[in-house]
Amino acid sequence: MGTIARNNDFCPLGFKQWTSFPTPRKEDIWNLGKFKIDNKGRKWVLSLIGKKWKDYKSDLKAMYYDLVTPDEAMRNYPNKVPIDQWQILVAFWNSDEGNVLSLNYID
Numbered sequence: 001m002g003t004i005a006r007n008n009d010f011c012p013l014g015f016k017q018w019t020s021f022p023t024p025r026k027e028d029i030w031n032l033g034k035f036k037i038d039n040k041g042r043k044w045v046l047s048l049i050g051k052k053w054k055d056y057k058s059d060l061k062a063m064y065y066d067l068v069t070p071d072e073a074m075r076n077y078p079n080k081v082p083i084d085q086w087q088i089l090v091a092f093w094n095s096d097e098g099n100v101l102s103l104n105y106i107d
Helices: 023-030 039-064 070-076 084-094 096-105
Strands: none
Touching: 023 039, 039 084, 070 084, 084 096
16 A cells, blocks of 8 residues: 555645545545455545555655755655656645644644
């Protein structure tokens, strides 16, 4: 499930939160056929992928954004992330909304 969550084609990084992912996209993920789980487990599987996706974004932020300026983050981004998705992430992390959301995730 973590592999799916880190796949930029299945789970693009431009969404602010997993809850903002369109339902058809979540259906596509469920229908990949990778899960040998009864349909009753669908909600749990998608929720776990959502958590892995959020953790992945958090890891990227810690490794490539938190200790540098937004301009440096744009010049030194991870190769595994498409530039258009990285631009969206950096712009969001640099926004007031992104800062408030990040503060809400601090333990």
